[in-house]
Structure formats: C-alpha cells, structure tokens
Amino acid sequence: MTPPRLSLRGVTRRFDSVAALDGVTLDVAPGEFLALLGGSGSGKSTLLRVVAGFERPDSGTVMLDGADLLGVPPHRRPVNMMFQSYALFPHMTVAANIAYGLKREGRPRAEIASRVAEAVSMLRLEGLESRRPHALSGGQRQRVALARALVKRPRLLLLDEPLGALDANLRERTGFELRAIQRESGAAFVMVTHDQAEALALADRVAVMDRGRLVQVAPPREVYDRPATRFVAEFLGAANVITGTRTADGALESPGAACTLRPAAPLPLGVEAVALRPERVRIGPAIGENTAAGRVEDAAFRGESTLLLVRLAGGATLRVLHAEEDGAPPPPGAELRVSWDAASVVPLRA
Incomplete structure (x- = not known):
C-alpha cells in the first residue's frame, strides 16, 4: 500500500x-x-x-x-x-x-x-x-x-x-x-x-x-x-430525509410519509431516518411498501427535468425529480402515488 x-x-x-x-x-x-x-x-x-x-x-x-x-x-x-x-x-x-x-x-x-x-x-x-x-x-x-x-x-x-x-x-x-x-x-x-x-x-x-x-x-x-449522516444527505444534493421508527424486521415506519420504507438490508439498530434522492422516486400506480400517496404542491422547471414538491398523506414533503423524457409532469394539485426501489433507501446516522 x-x-x-x-x-x-x-x-x-x-x-x-x-x-x-x-x-x-x-x-x-x-x-x-x-x-x-x-x-x-x-x-x-x-x-x-x-x-x-x-x-x-x-x-x-x-x-x-x-x-x-x-x-x-x-x-x-x-x-x-x-x-x-x-x-x-x-x-x-x-x-x-x-x-x-x-x-x-x-x-x-x-x-x-x-x-x-x-x-x-x-x-x-x-x-x-x-x-x-x-x-x-x-x-x-x-x-x-x-x-x-x-x-x-x-x-x-x-x-x-x-x-x-x-x-x-x-x-x-x-x-x-x-x-x-x-x-x-x-x-x-x-x-x-x-x-x-x-x-x-x-x-x-x-x-x-x-x-x-x-x-x-x-x-x-x-x-x-450513500450519505452517512443527515447533514451529508441534505447538504450534498438535497436528498429527502424521512424520519420514523425502526420496525423489528429493520424497516422504517414513517408517520410523516404515511408509509413503510424498506431498505435492501435491514436498518441498523438505532437508525431513525433514511435518505431518498429525488431522482430515485417514480410517479405511477403502486401499492405496498416503498410507495406513498400524495398531492403535488408546487413545481419548478429545470430544463431537462421538473422538480415537484409532493405533500404526502402524513404531512411530509417529498422532492421528486420528473424527467422531461417521461412526458408532461403532473400539475400542482394533482393526486398521485410515488414509489422507489429498496436499494434507494439509505440509512442515516444522526
């Protein structure tokens, strides 16, 4: 070495x-x-x-x-x-x-x-x-x-x-x-x-x-x-930080998101927050874990994409990046469901 x-x-x-x-x-x-x-x-x-x-x-x-x-x-x-x-x-x-x-x-x-x-x-x-x-x-x-x-x-x-x-x-x-x-x-x-x-x-x-x-x-x-802490997740690329309670089998139950977020591997003991990048969130019909319902509150055009602010059923706000190649983004006020892969759920230390 x-x-x-x-x-x-x-x-x-x-x-x-x-x-x-x-x-x-x-x-x-x-x-x-x-x-x-x-x-x-x-x-x-x-x-x-x-x-x-x-x-x-x-x-x-x-x-x-x-x-x-x-x-x-x-x-x-x-x-x-x-x-x-x-x-x-x-x-x-x-x-x-x-x-x-x-x-x-x-x-x-x-x-x-x-x-x-x-x-x-x-x-x-x-x-x-x-x-x-x-x-x-x-x-x-x-x-x-x-x-x-x-x-x-x-x-x-x-x-x-x-x-x-x-x-x-x-x-x-x-x-x-x-x-x-x-x-x-x-x-x-x-x-x-x-x-x-x-x-x-x-x-x-x-x-x-x-x-x-x-x-x-x-x-x-x-x-x-894979940001290690909440500070890194929010400072570098402004990831969504979702808080909740770790379940016995290593998922995160989030009242604010009104859903369960399950990572690819069980969350370590003591973890009460996860990061989710806006570009990793999909819009479309989905049910079960790693999905949530919400309403579009606002939208900002960014050239190749549109940043959506989605108010989830539990009151938390989720930033979602909608690519222009996926068609016209849903307008403010639209009801929708969002989903993401387990690999996109990143555990955060304090």
Whole structure:
C-alpha cells in the first residue's frame, strides 16, 4: 500500500471557545485530488491554512511524506497554496509572476527560464507572457496563479475556492482544465469548496466537513449515493430525509410519509431516518411498501427535468425529480402515488 503524501492525526484548532477543527484525522495519497466540502464555518479553510503553515494547531500532527511539518515555516514547506483572489502582482508581467517564487529561492537564471516556459506550456499561456494581470480574463488569471504555484513543483498544492471568482460557464470549462492539469503535474491537490457540483466533478475523494469535523470521506459517487449522516444527505444534493421508527424486521415506519420504507438490508439498530434522492422516486400506480400517496404542491422547471414538491398523506414533503423524457409532469394539485426501489433507501446516522 502506498504511504500517504499528507497525513493529519487529531488536528484541533480553537479560537477562544470555538473549535474550528475538532480532532481531524485524514490521509491524502500521492497524486490524489481531494475536495474539502462544507458550508461557511465548517473548518475547511482553517484546515487548509494549518497544512500551509499559516495556522498552528493546538494539538495533533501534520506529516508530509513522513516528515513533520509543524516546525517548518510556510515558505520552507514543499507545499504551495493558491488563494481565491489569485493574489497576482499587478505590476509584474505573466512571466514575472510565474517566476517570482523561483527567484526568491535563488534559482539559476537558465533554470528559471526553462521552468517558466514549461509552466506556460502546461497552462496554455503562450503569447501572454508579457501581459500584466489587468489585461487578462478571469480564466487566464486563474491559470497564471496555477502556473506560479506549480512552477515550484510542490508535492502538495492547496487551492482555496479556486473557481469561486469565475462565472458559471467559465467555472465548468476551467474546472475540466484544472483536473487535466492536476493529472499532468502529478501533484496531490487539496481543494476547498462550498460548491457540491464542483467537488463531485473534480475530486477523487470528497471530505465533507461540519462544525470542525470530518463527517464522511469517500469517492464522489459513494458520498452522493450513500450519505452517512443527515447533514451529508441534505447538504450534498438535497436528498429527502424521512424520519420514523425502526420496525423489528429493520424497516422504517414513517408517520410523516404515511408509509413503510424498506431498505435492501435491514436498518441498523438505532437508525431513525433514511435518505431518498429525488431522482430515485417514480410517479405511477403502486401499492405496498416503498410507495406513498400524495398531492403535488408546487413545481419548478429545470430544463431537462421538473422538480415537484409532493405533500404526502402524513404531512411530509417529498422532492421528486420528473424527467422531461417521461412526458408532461403532473400539475400542482394533482393526486398521485410515488414509489422507489429498496436499494434507494439509505440509512442515516444522526
């Protein structure tokens, strides 16, 4: 098994009485793209700053390739950080911005020229070397910031909301470019984001944070399909969370849904809630378990689908995604039945 590139053990950072990080333990493999995902105040940016050396933890260890980082100042760590603002020097050209870190290290002039040319080629910045940041588009400034970070050949690159300053169309295209650059460079990337779609599309693994703790770390599809907690289910993709009482044979009896939800395997003892993704709910006649009756309360057109809010017989509201290929969606006020497969019922911890 390949040793982790980055290894955090029990990292805690407090600000007065608030634990921004609460015993975080995490490994990042060489060449891995990890997304730290969470809302404001979840601790993801603090964790990034601890790894970079801008914050010192109150307890815990931070190791890179087996070496302790805590006694190493930020500028001596084999780690680079790309800030959301890009932090380019406005008075310097593209080439000078990229070369800045190498010059600070006292690298020979020929080596600097060679590595800057390599970074310019990797980031497709040819022809822009003599421009200054104000003459670049948002996407071009982002690539310059990446080039400046990668030119030093860090073993680990930290990215704080790297696509946050871009518009929606540019975010998608630049995200694909970022992923391709990560694969080409071979560096491990740790990216902070609050954008669920961005994390799912780019990362090898997603680490979901809440109130200073890691609540689930897994590949994107697993985090989406099998959320571990109610927080993950609601934060990532806004799944339906249905509460009830576990039956003796491992199903969930839900008064709010006025039905029984039976998963593919019996619910673990103590589980009193399950997740059900809106796209996994079918509209049509059905009876028995894993079916419910309701009325459409509202509808929102989303291009390829329509999101329906269905009030179930017990009073709970179910989000249902109706694909356009399935025909016209039922209008508000329509009475209907919905159903789902047992495999779509996901048990949730607290």
